[in-house]
Amino acid sequence: MVEFAFSDIVWNLLLALRWTALLSVVAFIGGGAVGLLVLLARLSSRRWLRRLTRGYIEVFQGTPLLMQLFLTFFGLSLVGLDVPAWLAAGLALTLFTSAFLAEIWRGCVEAVPRGQWEASSSLALTYLEQMRWVILPQALRLAVAPTIGFSVQVVKGTAVTSIIGFVELTKAGTMITNATFQPFLVYGLVALFYFLLCFPLSLCAKSLERKFHAAR
Template sequence: MLRDFTFNEVWFLILATKWTVILSLVAFVGGGIVGLVVAGLRVSRFRTLRAISIAYVRFFQSTPLLIQLFMAYYGSAFIGLRPDPWAAAALTFVLNSGAFFGDIFRGSIESIPKGQWEASTALGLRFLQTLRLVVIPQAVPLSLPPTVGFMVQIVKSTSVASLIGLNEVARTATTINTITFEPMLVFGTVAAIYFALCWPLSLLAGRLERRLTASRSRIPRGVAPLEVGLNEVPHPAAGASRL
């Protein structure tokens, strides 16, 4: 028996949105951590580590998210595991997001002038110390706009998880549509919900990009923060010349 599409159905969709938001946050945080590790391996001096990270990134970027989700949910049965839809979706989105975040972070790290690495080596810093103290603090502002922008893609991609039974907003909308048969109202409401989630993130990404462009325009061309600091330190020979 069909029923009308009322505020109760809208409320069910709003309640289901929390699972979309939670899955997006898990993918964002977990993928960000994985992405940092991948980016570190991509700029490593060891060829084996670089090869492993490149293979990981190419696999997840070159295969559909839906296939990855099916592999995690259905394929895990071949090794004796039977994850629930939530665990399979969380794992898939973390690994998939980590591959893209890894490329974003790698690009930001490699955009730092080579002189920063050389200056750090001259100061006696090791590779990990250079990353943590010199390179990453400069790379973070560069990576913020594309990172926030990719968050929009994560939110929209969570609808794929409905195909393995995760009761997020897209699956809830499909269920409601079967009992109301009002696809325009149901999926129109879902589109409005996704818009309300993604539009502020798009605005934030644009604002961060404009602020980054403005801040970089105030720095003299070719001069990097660490180089400025080194230039302010008097050379030992300068003191000797005045004696």
């Protein structure tokens, strides 16, 4: 059996931390892009599109992330697609993130006063032009703080991907615990690393909230 020194534990956790960070970034960027499409559909004038996206959002908000992950991982293999754990994890987290971000952003878009829509309509802007030049720039200011706040949830959400065998921080912690029989130390370090990843994001969200609250 290999002896694990404290530095080995930290080093191996740090290696795994990279995957947690990468998965978070992928989920966040992918979820942001998909979320923007969901947002536009959610705000569409076509009723069936609004209903469809509302259903999409309700499903992802109303079921545990773990179930979404299982369904993605096992569901894809059921239809004959044998996907690696990292792909299923990335996909499930992307969909999960997109639903929440779309809903956060919808609130921000709806917080832009109706007069802004009317003024830009009266200037002959089309719906997409209104969105691009008038509504989204204002909604964006409102959205920055809650969006970054939600990214903390995404980072912590990556932990469940350990279940399907993706070796990120939590999975690495489990593996090292099995080898060292020092669960308190190892999981304590795992928690610390999550905190070091999330705390700056929380701080950033708070400071941006203050900044944009004061700005026009």
